[in-house]
Amino acid sequence: MSGDRRGGTRPGGRPGPGQRHRPAPRRPVDPARRAAYDALRSVHAGGAYANLALGDILDRRRLDDRDAALATELVAGTSRLQGTYDAILAAAAGRPLSSLQPAVVDVLRIGAHQVLSMRIPTRAAVDSAVDLAGTAIGERVTGLVNAVLRKVAARDLDGWLDELSAGTTGVARLAVRTHHPLWIARTYADLLGDGALAALDADNVAPRPTLVVRPGLADRDELVAAGAVATRWSPYGAVLDGNPADLAAVREGRAGVQDEGSQLVALALSRVDAPAGPWLDMCAGPGGKAALLTGLARDRGEDVLAAEVAEHRAGLVTRALRAYRPCPGVICADGTRPAWPAGVFARVMLDAPCTGLGALRRRPESRWRHQPEDVDDLVPLQAQLLVSAIRSTLPGGVVAYVTCSPHPSETEDLVRTVVEELDGQGDAEGPDSRAIRGIRVEVLDAPSYLPEVPDCARPDPWGGQRFVQLWPHRHGTDAMFLALLRVG
Structure with a gap:
């Protein structure tokens, strides 16, 4: 036997002279982590919503329940604490994250969530992130991912929060x-x-799926019999631990997914005395309120027109209403330029586009996506839509102004500005404001239409408590705001 080991392997597995070291084959990345990574790339590179991006991936790849649950936790948890993880990762890397490839940052975020917030052994969490980086991006970044995450793992989350909040007080520390x-x-x-x-x-506690029946097509007892638990206040809702699509009522369109807060504001509008006539859901996408309102309206022999400016969202409204026969009218229309005559609707639901600060528990990426100036950008649109809603309402009819945001600029300040302008007391000028002067609007006592819901009154600008404000920590709902306005 020749004693020449050139090109061979030395004892102990070390490469001999002239032999290039070949790294061991990398383990395949498990489907849950790859799905989470791909969803986060859609969020950060394409502006997608986290839940929709992940839902599409899970549908296409058909992950089993265990992998789907892991992918959901990775996406939701990473998105929810993104700002915290970014500060930790920048400290561990010793440089701003803007100096790193965005795809690498997403791998690091997923790794940080596993290391700091999940019951995954540190070595397994780091190794899985390294494997993900190598497979999804390339071997050249694996050393960086490994080094940064090992520094992250040197402290637990509380230890990092102590460092990040050192020297801060009050609201800064709270943030x-x-x-x-x-x-x-x-x-x-x-x-x-x-x-x-x-x-x-x-906001940091993921909500359980809440369902709502379509009145006239199903009742809540059917959902309860299938394993759901009745909601506290809405007579049409139930909370389900599991996949809503497993229920026949949901698959058939006789029930859907809708937060209890959204159910309650629709219920309040239906309870107000108003003349007979058609109802309008003015910004109807994706269709949950339109479906509930349709059942409530048809119980009175009335019907709903659903309008939505975005064509794809109008399609979602049609799908939400598909079980009703005949199907209510759905049109693709801009509420600021109504495709209907003025003064024809008895009840108008305006769930205005907003920052969504009241739904941060369901849209975890939103808190880091929005900036303060987004509020200022939305307020003029909200005011235009509210003016249009009022002009669309017949005398004695009622407008429900709703936002899934508690921010004063989108709620109490907006309503005050529009109402005072109607009375000729405001300072705003422009064609819309001048056109509606002289229309009388009465601010109704909205909490009185939800007497079963405790502690939901919010002060109004005129010294009363006529607005409704729901909160996750008080009511277990999104932070929905409601003002009810009767048109004179």
Whole structure:
């Protein structure tokens, strides 16, 4: 036997002279982590919503229940604490994350969530992130991912929060400790005072799926018999632990998924005395409120017109209404330029486009996506839509102005501006404001139409408590705002 080992392997597995070291084959990345990574890339590179991006991936790849649950936790948890993880990763890397490839940053975020917030052994969490980086991006970045995450793992989450919040006080400290941008934490603190901590903490608890029946097509007992639990206040809702699509009522369109807060604001509108006549859902996408309102209206022998400016969302409305026969009217129309005559609707639901600060528990990426200036950008549109809703309502009819945001600029300030302008007291000028002067609007006592819901009254600008404000920490719902306006 020749003693020449050139090109061979030395004892102990080391490469001999002239032999190039070949790294061991990398383990295949498990489907859950790859699905989470691909969903986050869609969010950060394509502006997708996290839940929709992941849902599409899960549908196409048909992950089993265990992998789907892991992918969901990775996407939701990583998105929810993204700002916190970014600060930790920048400290561990010793450089700003903007200096790294965006895809690498998403791998690091997934790894940080596993290391700091999940019951996964550190070595397994780091190794899985390294494998994901090597497979999805390339071997050249694996050393960086490994080094940064090992530094992250040197402390637990509380230890990192102590470092990040060192030297801060008040709202700034609250923002760090609750994983929110400062401007959102300040908004909550201004509205709730000492209650802000509970509200911000509630944003970090993923909600259970809430269902709603379509009145006239199904009743809640059917959902309860299938394993759901009745909601506390809405007579049409039930909470389900599991996949809603497993229920026949959901598959057939006789029930759908809808937060209890959204059910309650629709219910309040239906309870107000108003003349007989058609109802309008003015910004109807994706169709949950339109479906509930249709059942409530048809019980009175009336019907609903659903309008939505975005064609793809109008399609979602049609799908939500598909079980009703005949199907209610759905049109693709801009509410600021109505495709219908003025003064024809008895009830108008305006769930206005907003920042969505009240739905952060369901849309975890939203808190880091929005900026304070987004509020200023939305307010003119909200005002235009509210003016249009009022002009669309017949005398004695009622408008429900709804936002899934508690921000004052999108709620109480907006309503005050429009109402006072109608009375000729405002300072705003422009064709829309001049056209509606002289229309009388009465601000109704909205909480009185939800007497079963405790502690839901919010002060109005005229010294009363005529607005409704729901909160996750108080009511277990999204932070829905409601003002009810009767048109004179």
